[in-house]
Amino acid sequence: MAAIDEQITTNGSSSPTEPPRVGVDIRSLIPKLGLREYWYPALLDKEVSAKKGAYLKLLGDDLFAFRGKSGNVVITSNACPHRGAMLDHGNCLFPGFVTCFYHGYTFDEHGECVAVLGEGPDSPMVGRVKAKIYPTVTLKGVVFVWMGNGEPIDPVHGIPEDFFDPDVMVMSWINHWESNWRPTMENIDAHYAMIHKNAVRVLMRPFPNFGRGGRPYQIVQPHRMKQPGMDDNRSSSRVRDTNTDPQEYFPGLDAKWPHHNYRRYWTWMFSWADRRRARMNYPLTEEWGAGHHLPGIFRQNYGCKLFTRWIMPVTETRTRLWYFHATRPGNALGRLYERVHFTLIGNWLANKNFSEQDSKGSVYAYHNTREHLSPWDVHTLMWRKFILSSPELRAARAAAEGEQPPVEAARR
Ligand code: FES
Ligand SMILES: [Fe+2]
Numbered sequence: 001m002a003a004i005d006e007q008i009t010t011n012g013s014s015s016p017t018e019p020p021r022v023g024v025d026i027r028s029l030i031p032k033l034g035l036r037e038y039w040y041p042a043l044l045d046k047e048v049s050a051k052k053g054a055y056l057k058l059l060g061d062d063l064f065a066f067r068g069k070s071g072n073v074v075i076t077s078n079a080c081p082h083r084g085a086m087l088d089h090g091n092c093l094f095p096g097f098v099t100c101f102y103h104g105y106t107f108d109e110h111g112e113c114v115a116v117l118g119e120g121p122d123s124p125m126v127g128r129v130k131a132k133i134y135p136t137v138t139l140k141g142v143v144f145v146w147m148g149n150g151e152p153i154d155p156v157h158g159i160p161e162d163f164f165d166p167d168v169m170v171m172s173w174i175n176h177w178e179s180n181w182r183p184t185m186e187n188i189d190a191h192y193a194m195i196h197k198n199a200v201r202v203l204m205r206p207f208p209n210f211g212r213g214g215r216p217y218q219i220v221q222p223h224r225m226k227q228p229g230m231d232d233n234r235s236s237s238r239v240r241d242t243n244t245d246p247q248e249y250f251p252g253l254d255a256k257w258p259h260h261n262y263r264r265y266w267t268w269m270f271s272w273a274d275r276r277r278a279r280m281n282y283p284l285t286e287e288w289g290a291g292h293h294l295p296g297i298f299r300q301n302y303g304c305k306l307f308t309r310w311i312m313p314v315t316e317t318r319t320r321l322w323y324f325h326a327t328r329p330g331n332a333l334g335r336l337y338e339r340v341h342f343t344l345i346g347n348w349l350a351n352k353n354f355s356e357q358d359s360k361g362s363v364y365a366y367h368n369t370r371e372h373l374s375p376w377d378v379h380t381l382m383w384r385k386f387i388l389s390s391p392e393l394r395a396a397r398a399a400a401e402g403e404q405p406p407v408e409a410a411r412r
Contacts, residue, residue: 037148058145058314064086075143076131077134113125142170177321188379195361217292219386224292225382233283240267289301296313
């Protein structure tokens, strides 16, 4: 293991002025179907009816969700353990159980075969066959599933704290990108002033600043990387200067970019919102503060709300993105306002219009060509290395090289 880890640590420079050093290309060491020993958001509780259940695919696994006797959503493999028929083509003929359409093997929420309708009440297979059950927990209407082979970790260390706080309201939107999951998190870099320059909410502010070199992140928790100096309780939004001309001269072009500064005609109208946001607090713990979290979570503290994008590999070429919008309304009227605002405009502004622009960098790009990285790409390198530092990948590398895995490697 030492050999590979050594090469990994040479792949990147933390200096803001020097381009990162290129050692080995570590992209290929990251699993195409993501990390497994983690909780992931699977589907919304309301998507699972009592009679039919729902098919879903996560991390390459074909899964089936149905409602168990307890009323909770249960997730099992979609392959019937008898002879592999697809459970989503069957029905829940009895409340709390799923029955395979082929020979009638019927399973309860623990995966036990409790009846075989095709063979009759005396079937010898009852109690002898078990369907694989993936552990689940339902929080604020979202069903989370443990995709690991090991024992699930305590959900409070695998699912953001917003889902456990009764004062926090969480709304969500789901989308899919036709690309692998790996590039979807690699976008703390110089893309903002290009890809997002004409998002509606970016148009309300002066043209985005040009970069002056990326800053290395800090690993502050087993699953969290954050910007150095970031306050976990405050908005990371900055008040933008509406007076300075954003145009800069590029000598190689003998021209200025951006081409013009028309935004000065309207940005002054919105600068009060910048100032207001910068004063607001949204307290978070160090474990669940803003930044990047394994297995594929990005969080941004806007002071008035918390943005979370959680990436879920579906197949090697398809990724599901959950957008969670968390706020702390003080009363019922506040909750109503948040719901109406999110439904009518907030979700569109923040997610559909702005955040979805990032999909271009994943979908319309080759991810196997040689890279020439700049200091701005230091975050991307750090994130890749952070993924590789996950205990399950360290253990896999140790096993491949015939070494004992680190003691804690099987967990977290
Ligand atoms: S394959 Fe499912 S009952 Fe036979
Ligand atoms: Fe972006």
